[in-house]
Each structure stands twice: as C-alpha cells, then as structure tokens.
Amino acid sequence: MKALGRVLALALLCHGVIAGPSGLPAEQTRAVRSAPRKLHGRFLHITDIHPDEFYKVHSSTDEDGACHRGKGPAGPYGAETSDCDSPFSLVNATFDWIAANLKDTIDFVVWTGDSARHDRDEELPRSADQVLGTNTWIADKFAHLFADEDGTGMTIPVVPNFGNNDILPHNILLPGPNKWFQTYLHIWRHFIPEEQRHSFEFGGWFHVEVIPNKLAVFSLNTLYFFDRNAGVDGCANPGEPGYKQMEWLRVQLQFLRERGMKAILIGHVPPARTESKKLWDETCWQKYTLWMHQFRDVVVVGLYGHMNIDHFLIHDSEEIDIAALSGSSEWGIREAMEDDLSVQGASDYLMELRQHWAKLPPPATFKGEADGVNEDGKRRKGKKRKDPWGERYHLTLVGPSIVPTYFPTLRVFEYNITGLEHVSIWKDIQQGGLQNTTESGLSQKHLELRQFSTEAESQVDLDDITSAKKKKKPKKKPKTPVHDPNLNVPSPPAKGSPPGPAYSPQPLTLLGYTQYFANLTHINNLTLTDATIQEDGEEEGWWDWLLRWRKGKHGGKKPASPYPPRPREFAFEVEYSTFEDRIYQLGDLTVNSLVRLAVRIGERVDNAKNERKGEEEEEVEDEDSDGEIEAGKKKKKRKKGRKGRKGKKRRKRNETWLHFLKHAFVGTLEEEELKKFD
Template structure:
C-alpha cells in the first residue's frame, strides 16, 4: 500500500472511533427529515422502547409487472396472458408488482410502525434483469431505489418526521451490472449516500462513500446495527478478489469492523450485524469467498461478547446457518490468498425450489456431524469413537456462531416479513433513537463544524498509539505463548473477550438477547382470488413441478384466471408461525445454544448420519445428563451372563430411543422445509423434494 493511501486509510479508520463525547453523539443517530428550526424539533418524543424490530428484505419491485400476464421465462409477468395476480405471482420467478410493495409498506405503517424500535432492511430493491425486451439500466435501478427509500421514510414517519431508524444495505441487484461492485470510492457509493441520506449518520457519510459500510446506534449508547457491505465478500463479484490482500476492499472492511467493535466493547455496547448476501457455506457450495468467510467467522467468535446476532436476506428461503470456530484456518487469514483451502462450488445466484432443497439437504447433512448438545455441555467431545475426548465444557455453545436468514417480500414463495422480539430489561426508560436525533439536530451546526475535526482526530491518534503500545507490551510478555505473529505485517486480529467475561446476549439470556420472532406472510393464492384454492398446505397441484434449473414459472403455470378483470380480496399479512409457540421447533429463545440443539435434531434425519454419530448423539435434546448406562456398554464381559443380559436390555432401550429420535428428527426436518418455503408446499410435495 502506497504511503499516501495508507495514511488516508488510517485517517479514515481513526475518524470512526467515537472516543470523545462529541464524536459519540454525532455517530449515535440518524438525521430525521425535520426542519431544524421548527418548534416540533424541540418536542421530546413520547416513544418508548417496545422490544421489537422489523426485518424486511428483497422487495424486487417491478413497475413493468402487469396482472393476468404470463409467468413464462423471458416474459416475467410483463406480457401475454396467464396467471399473474394483482399482488404477484406466488412461487414463480416474477418480481413484485408495485401494488405488492405499496400494500406491504401500507400494512407495515398501520400495524408495525408504532410497535417496533428499528428496521433492518437488507437490500435488493430493484427488479431482476429477466426480460430481454425490457433490459435494466443503471438509471432505472437507482431511480427505483430512490422511490423505495422515500417510501420507507414515509412509512416510518409521523407528523414530526422520521420516528423509527431504518438501517439499509444494498443487494447484488441494486447495482449495475448486477453482482459487480468495484472498490470505493465510486459513483455508485456516492449515489447511495444521497439516496439513503435520511438513514446514514452524518458522521459516517465519508466512511460509507469509501466502502459502503456504516452503523447506527438504534438504542443510543446500548445497541448498534451494522450495515455490512457483503458485495465485497460475495464470490460472484468479479470486481474484487478476496479479504486477505490489504489492497482489497474486503480486507479494509474487516479492519473497519474491528475498530468499531473494539470501540463498542470499550463502551459496554452490543451490536447486530446485517447484510444482504449471507455467509452460506455447505460441504459443496458457498456464497462468500473462502477468505472472507474465514475472517467473518473469526471476528464473530472473538467478538462473541459484543455481537447479539447477524441477519441476512438474498436467498428468499427461511433458514439459519451455524459457523463453527473449529473450522477457522489461521493460515488463510494471516497469509496470502495462495494458501490452500478446500474448493467449494459457487452457489447458484438464484435458487429454484429443487436447488434450494438440495442446498438445505447439504445443510442437514452438515448438521448431522454436530456434536450432541448434551455432550457439548458435559464437556465431552463424543464425536470420537467411544472416547471421552478433551474435557472443555461449552455450556453456552460459544464454539458456534449463528446467522439468521429471512424470507423475502418478492413472492418466489409467499411474501414475508419478520418481527423480532428482544429483551429490554433495564432499558425501559432509556432514551430512544428519535430523542437523541432531535437533540443532536438542535446542535447540528455546532457539532458538525469542520474546525473541530483536527482536535478530535489528534486525540484519537494519541489514544490509538497508546493502545498499540499496550498491545506490544502484552505481546512481548506473552512471547512464546499461543499462535505465531501474523505473516501480514499490516494485519490486526481481533482480541477475544477479556478473561472472566460472561457469555454475551447471543449465548446466555440477558438484556438485548433475541427472545423470538413472528413470521408474517401474505397468502397470495387467497388474496389474488384468481385461481381457486387457499394456497399453502391445502393447494396440492400437479402443475407445481419447478424445474431444477433456470426459470421457475410457478405453481399456477398454464392456469387461466377465473375473472376477466382482477377481483382481489383485501390485502393483509397474517402470522405464518411464531417461535414463541412453535412446539416442533421448541426454541426457548434465539440464542446460539437453542439453534445448535435444533440443528442437531434436524441433522439426525440425514441419511448420511454416520453410525458413530447416531450412537454418540442419541440422547434426547431434553435429557439433562449423559445416559447413566453408558459406562456399562464400555465394560461388557461376554462371559458374564448378568452383564450380557444388562447389555441386551440396554441395547433394546438404545434401539428404541434411536428410532424415536429418528422419527422426531424427520418430523422436525419436514417442519423446517415447510417454513423454508413459506408454507407454499404441501406435506406430500415436501416429501417428494
């Protein structure tokens, strides 16, 4: 890196450190679109924390969509005659009509705006390039994103202005050409800085224009939501290479993230990470460059005391991912990208139902290899044949990290929204985002004066220098202990939680822990009222045979609308399911431990489950202790009739338990698939998949 560029980058990184009260306040909030001089800006907000937030993703609005047109490939609900409904063509690859986008945001404004504390909006707010007669252009993409951003401002504003912070990120279809984003600064990032001006804190505009990343303190001094630019991790982005070369934007992104998370840790704050493309990585396929996945997993593990959760979109299917810290390869993180690693196929950008099923089966097969949650808590690595393995209890499953992936508004299945609930114990009277935003706005001219920047920057440089001196002392003191210094002289690795630190909100229930979510969906088969049937489990149609590759015309292919003119029913979202009362999932909360238990149970439905795992992990998830007869299996003497009888009886019990667990696992697996496809598939169809 050239000296000048290195200095510019260092200055940029330091500019994000909120060491002073001034910097902290300017970074803490967004700028609501009020007139700074108006009397209403002086008013104190009556809003209080509700302990809920909204995740909305992948709207894919298409202003060329026309009802009663064909869902066939290269037509995309733009022409011809076919089953496209007023509010969208569910289960097809057609994009969202503007009627669906408008109705969704209107429903959110009426039912959710005053019930949520903030909004996570994970991108793809433009249509796909799926019609050769109407190709996408850059101006069209940016114009639509501006329309949608304005609609979000309207949705989450009242007569006083914006009252709910919205944290956006862009998806792979929000740029032109799609998937390709060159390193910043560039025109795309500058344009989105303008489009998202109401959402990006003033103090972070320069950072955003440099790399497309920023964060918002959605609960001032308590919780920040980080908008990650996953386009710099995305394996299909031909404009970048990896996350290990200092010249790459992915490398710089992780440097920035490290600085910010260090700062939050020192302030006693927590963070939610969000982005568009998730870190999906199965045994055969993945979405991120491997070096980026490695760094992300390390960062998540080292900041497990700070990070509450991570949320993504892009894939349209409702599911979750577990990253395993045991798969971290420091050679890939510390050295150049020439290091060897297992090659996985790049995952298809758009997943059909069949390819989605294949991907989910790969997840299930990978989960089959998870250690028993009970064994994990007991401190025995029981994946080793008959061995006790290392003693090292993982009561809170801190070895793993969790990524939650929400289904989309675009009706590749049924349009969906997700509302999370989180623990606000002790925060009931905490100032809200809008309170702090208005306070900052009143002092906007004073706190944004450019003459203050050199003083703030100098203080940050001094404190950073002191921090580096302390780290050098610590390294010298611990010389000869732990891993060798990184090969990359520029690389700075995150520190783990301080010794004795309690598990963070992602692992142990406490303030800011995610308690659960409610999944909403709009049953378009019923609402469009064009083709009969109620949709979901009650609509088992022979035409619902999606191709395993390419375009999906949807379950209504070949059908003719029963009305000459559309006669839709009233649009609404309804509850598809809630983790609070889903008895099959049985999630006590959304901690990592809860999902490790769920994943392990699903994994036992895998046909590839090895016998050793079946034996060693055959304990019910509800068991509190290891099987009391386990030691007896290890000391059986064939010459002793009593021991032999005891073994036979124990074997029978083990076989019965194994059968019971397999049945339970299969039921959970089918339930998982049902939700993955947002209740658009019947049980028989899920069995066929």
C-alpha cells in the same frame, strides 16, 4: 354543503370537541402522540422487495412473458412461487400493512437490500435510472412511513443495505469511492448518520446506534465479500475493499466493547458455506468467522437476506484456518452458489446444512444454578464445563423475502429490554437531546484517523484459537510464519467476562420472532383455466419449478375470464412464531437454542444409508424364512403381532426436518412434496 361539513368537522376536531382517530378527544390524542417514546423491544427485518414497474396483471409467468407480456396467471399482488418480481401493488400494500400494524410498536427497521427488479427479461434490460428509481421510491416510502409529526425527521431509525441487484451490472461493484456510493448517500440521506458518511462514501459500510450507547446496527457491504463480484478479490490483500471493510469492522467493534455496547450485523449476501457451495470468498468467510469468535461478547447476531429461503447458519470457530486468512491455504474446492436457487437447488443446499448439523455435538443442558454463572453475571469458579454456552459458534439468521419467490414475508424480532425501559432513544439524538459521539472522549476526526489504521493491536496468541486442533493432531512447523503481517487479530473477550447476549439471556438477547406472510393464492383470488397438459399426459406441478426459470404453481394456466380480477383484501398473517412453535421448541434465540434445534434437524442423517442397507438385509432374510438361511446369517426373530408381514423396516421420518423445510419455503410446498426431499 359536504365541503362545508368537512371544514366544520376539521375545526371541531382541532378544538377537541369531537374524538380523534384513537377514540380520545383530539387534544388528548395529540398529548399521547407527543408523549416520550420508549423502547418496545421489537424490530422489523424486511428484505428483497424487488419492485417491478413493468409487472402486468394477467400476464404470462413463462420466461418469455416474465409477468410483462402475454396472457397468464400473474395475480394482482404478484405471481407466487414464480421468478416474476413484485408488482407495485404488493409494495404499496406491504407498507400500508406495516403502517397499520407495526409502525408504532417497533424500535427500528433493518432493510437488507435488493430494491430493484432482477435483470431477467432480455426484452426489457435494466438501466441505471430504473435501478436507482425504485430504490429511491422505497427509501422515500420508509422516510414517509416513519416521519415525525413536523416532517423534519424520523421517529425510528431505518438501516438500509446494498443488494447485489441494487447496482448495474448486478453483482459487480468496483472499489470506492464511486458514483454508486455518492448517489446512494443522497437516496439514504435520512438513514446514514452524519458522522458515518465518510466511511459510506469510501466503501458503502456504516453503522447506526439504534439504541444510543447500548446497541448499534452495522450495515456491511457484502458485495465486497461476494464470490460472484469479479470487480474485487477477497479480504486478504490490504489494497482490497473487503480487507479494508474488515479492518473498519474490527476497529469499530473494539470501540463498542470499550463502551460496553453490543452490535447486530446486517448484510444482503449471507456467509453461506457448505461442503460444495459458497457465497463469500473464502478469505472473507474465514476472517469474518474469526472476528465473530473474538467479538462474541459484543455481537448479538447476523441478519441477512438474498436467498429467499427461511433458514439459519451455525458458524463453527473450529473451522477457522489461519493460513486461509491470507489466502495461502488450500481449503477445498467449493463452487460459487447460484444467485437464485431453484426448489431442488435450495433443497440440496439445505440438505448439506443438515448433514453438517448431524455432526454437531449436542450442547450442554443446564438449569438454575448449574449454569456456571454467579448472580452478578460472572462465571463461577470451580470445575469448568467445556464450552457450556456454545461460544465456539455464532449465528446467522437468513430472512425470507417480500418478492414472492415463495410467499411475501416479514419478520418481527423481539429482544430483551430488561433494565432498558427508560434509556434515551434514537429520536432523542435526532432532536439534539444527546451528544452524538461514537466513543467517549474521542473526536470524530480522531476516529477517522484510527478507522483505517493498519497498525497491529496487541497481538493475540493464535494458539488460543487452534489449541483444540493441536491437541488432537500435532502439526509440522510451517515453512512460512504463522503471523501474517497484514493480519490484525482482534483481542478476545477479557478472561472471566460473562458470555454475551448471543449466548446467555440478558438485555439485548433475541427472544424470538414472529413471521408474517401474505397468502397470495388466497388474496389474488384468481379464476384460471386447467393446467397445460404435457406431451406425456401429465399436468404441470411442483416439479416444473426445478427448471432454471420458475413458472410458479399456476404456470401454464390462463385467466378464465376477460374481466379484471377481484382480489380479496390484502393482509399479512402469522405463518409461525418461535414463541409458540411446538416443534421448534425455542425458548429464545441464543446460540445453544439454535444448536439444539440444528442437532434435532440433523438426526439420523449419518445413519440413513446404514438403515436403508439394514432394511434390504431384513427383506432378504424374511423372504427365505421358511427355507434355509445363508450360512453365517442369523435368522431374524419376528415380534408378536407381525406374523405374515414383510420384514422391511420403515425409517421414521424426522418431523423436525420436514417442519424446517416447510418454513424454508414459506408454506408453499405441500407435505407430500416436502417428503420427496427427506
């Protein structure tokens, strides 16, 4: 009878007699679903999923267990703050949540790599079948999640990207064409446009017009820039895949400029570079920074993963060293950054960023008509401001991960769609409604012939790039020519052209993002024994995370009950939103907005040492205030109300820096723990 009832209900539903899932009659529900889809001005960034088919609930998070063996605090949805990878339950729950909460409100997805487990367990070494197997599984989940009603295509584009763990051995990728590109071409067959398959087979890079004729997302193969990839050698030599990828990017961005389009660049390994550490080969970093400066009217932002830490990078065109582009300059020694930073290592890295930001000149502040731009968007004539839009900089936003190195995290960006509400969307092309051309008037064969051309474009005077440095300190005439014959410098924006969407609010400018996280401590709902007592009598705590292998915040504990765990309902919740964060105070994600934030984060770093020195001197003077004070020193005057107190001056903490650190570690560190890094 129940089966008969279900059949009857299905028949009534199909004829519109009863309501569909939306509460409307089924006929109206179908009409709503078949209505033309419009832009929502939102997209999803997801990265570093790291699914682990061997994960075992209630296993040990110690290095010997790796969440595969033993007894310990591995939760049903993952072991937060540990080096264990993601259980399949976390991956499934994440996709279920996206389906229920984001699927119909986003325009595209950027997926920045690492969809295989780490190779950390010596007892379970990875195989190619495992690496490709989990990548296939994740790709199919995206394809099914965003499949159209008839199952023949997808409703929105998903743009995938290579992670350093998506190959074997990890980090090492030889020049293409190779078997990895051939295999991933099939795995990502739903995502790579037909006309981009040649470039993908050649080097693993491609782009997708996520908004036809308006916005393209470029998937860069950052493994060819990665300093730890011993199979390649930078971006200076024309025979290297890094060089060829940069040439491809240069030509393609020029095509977009000619078509009036904009670009978002995505990759796995970010171009992180501090005083002592780096992730990219220096020649690649230099060329990338030059490219971004020259194409500042085209590129909106760079989005990356890999590091698990929520943060951003500000790249300064004044750090471009033309000689370094060919590998002929000494730029200082920077060690390769570790693949997986400990909390301490991450804090040291973030502190170096902070020290760099402390030296940034504050950007110009302007309102209304003082912004130097006419109503038609062109720069006004008259007295010129010195870089009012911050065009010497460009941005990289590094997203935190799904793998619970901290807490699983997703990021949803919002962008300006003013004037784009009725443009044709990506799905229109898939249905054959529009001609899929990448440059008006050029055949695809013509584009391929030009794509890897090494013929120089109109030569750009490099004095434009280095003029500021030359004014400060004249340089001696170099022994070798400045113009490397292998260096094709892109043309800059046309003189008088308005600033691009990365700098000035306009269509496609990033407005902000909402970050979602899954609080696994709450969701896993584990009942555990007390922490293991160390020989010195202290319990394990946050400092145990500083070890090479991180046991996590529950490291050393064991299940208190032999019964299976009873987790709470899985859900992502808002960690923070840039639209509402009162400390960040970000009106949008333009360059000047992030530079202002960086300057505030960096406040008092340079003076911290002097302040501490001053505090010591004040203490000495106060201790001798009743007696004779050393010659040459002035007696310190006490303020009213402080009589009898020590003279030690407490330096006020930088709340913006602590807030930044809190988000960097996705809220897994308590305030007292964060203060240890101030």
